[in-house]
Amino acid sequence: MECYLVGGYVRDTLLGYPAKDKDWVVIGSTPKAMVKKGFRPVGKDFPVFLHPDTQEEYALARTERKHGHGYQGFTCYSSPDVTLEQDLARRDLTINAIAQTPTGDLIDPFNGQDDLRHxxxxxxxxxxxxxxxxxxxxxxxxxxxxxxxxxxxxxxxxxxxxxxxxxxxxxxxxxxxxxxxxxxxxxxxxxxxxRQLNALAILFPEIDDLFGVPQPAQWHPEIDTGIHVMLVLDQAAKLSTDPHVLFAALCHDLGKATTPADILPQHIGHEQRGVTITRQLCKRLNVPRAMSTLALKTAQYHTHVHRAFELKPKTILAVLLALDAFRKPQQFEHFLLACEADCRGRPGYETAAYPNKSYFQRCLNACRAIDIKPILQQGKKGKAIAEALNMARIHAIRTVPHKVDR
Structure with a gap:
């Protein structure tokens, strides 16, 4: 029985990246022999085992044969006579088809190291x-x-x-x-x-449709909406690693793809159109509810945050309520990060200050600081309590300064 490290661990180590999970391929063994040595079988579609001490994955060498469409249309063949090179040959990319012996020697039949270097x-x-x-x-x-x-x-x-x-x-x-x-x-x-592979229109048509759609040069030096969304996405990645933020940033301007040609490059009403398209995308991909909710809210309300200092206190409160900011403050923070990424996703604005975010945060904090006891002591009930509380919130927002002296 011969064991070799394979896949991402070897690749990332060669690249100097932090390498986490070790995956091993086993040559010349059988499921029965692995169990006899104390390995625990966990593979559903092919023989994979957990090491009795390290809990690392050990897979018997195998080959694959296509018998249908899609990623499930495969028949796996695992046997002691399957060689290491045969196992590596079934892998997708040369950089993922490098094996390493327990002593550190590399086996690279497809020149993956050259491709890593280049x-x-x-x-x-x-x-x-x-x-x-x-x-x-x-x-x-x-x-x-x-x-x-x-x-x-x-x-x-x-x-x-x-x-x-x-x-x-x-x-x-x-x-x-x-x-x-x-x-x-x-x-x-x-x-x-x-997109370069001509696959974007098939897999993500909502994103592909954004490319070539113009925006006003005054606000968007990049002009092209598709380019803008890509810039926003990379800015979001600098602000957060949370997929909720990143997916919301991706979806924020989908409505611009369906802007009537006669009003271009303006995009009046793109927010609501974006809600419709985002909902369709989320339904098609079975997006988890929390992520789809944030994406929908970001599509609908991101321009409100951009116009924060023009809004009436009543409108600001409406945004806070729509985002469920009082009950879900983390969702609201994710929303604001997506808005900030939108602002910075333009050439020349990459490091621009975005005071709109802190202003909305201060408005929320002012509302949360309200003491509800006096309202309850007035003997109000039901909707009357909510109305009085919202009036107090509007008054609190009115007192929040647009700028904070440092």
Missing amino acids: KILRHVSPAFIEDPVRVLRLARFAAKFGFSIAEETHDLIQTMITNGELTYLVPERIWQELIRALQTRHPSQFFTSL
Whole structure:
């Protein structure tokens, strides 16, 4: 029995990245022999075991054969006669097909180290075409590492698109890869890579539709709405690693894709149109409720925060209530971060101050500081209590200064 480290652990170690989970491939063994050595079987679709002491994953070497469409259309073959090179050959990219012996020696039959040095993402074999999830993974690695895609890999993906392979991706896998991509250092590269591959319109048509839509140059030097949303996404990644914030930032301007041509480059009413499109996107991808709620609220109310100092106290309170800020302060903070990213997602505004955020925070704090006891002592009941409390909140907001002296 021979054991080798494989996959992301080896790749990240070679890149100098923090490497977390160790994955091992086992050559020359059987499930029965693994159990006899104390390994615990955990694999559902193929033989994977947990080490009795380290709890690290050990998978028996295997090959895969395509028998249907999509990422589930595979038959796995695992046997003691499957070689290490055969196991590595089934992997997606050369940078993920490097093995390491327990003593540190590298086995690299597909020249993955060269591609790491040259920052290139390249498929291992034509079998790449058999799993559509690999297109999403490829774009995610481009966002994570800042690597470029090999020309031959680009061409292979065009064949996948022509064959309709991407249409077999299920929403759960698309969402899973999207969330992981949003938490990379440059999430915009996930989408720009998919666009370069002609896959964005298939997988995320709502995002693809934004490219080429003009905005007023006075407020958006970048002009193109698609470029703006990509800039916003990268700014959001600098402000937070929370996927709630990043997904909200991604969805905030979806309504601009359907702005009537006769009013361009203005986008009057894009907020409400964005709510409709965001709701459709969330439904299609089965987005978790908390994330879809924040995305919908951000689409509808982000321009209110941008106009914070023009709003009446009554309107500010309406925004606080709509965001459920009193009961869900973290959701409100996530919303404000997405708004700040929107402001900074423009050339020349990357480090701009955004006092609108702190103003809304101070308005919320002023409202929360209200003592409700005097209202209750007036003998009011039901709606009358809520009305009196909101009147007190409006008065409190009115006293909040636009600027704070430092």
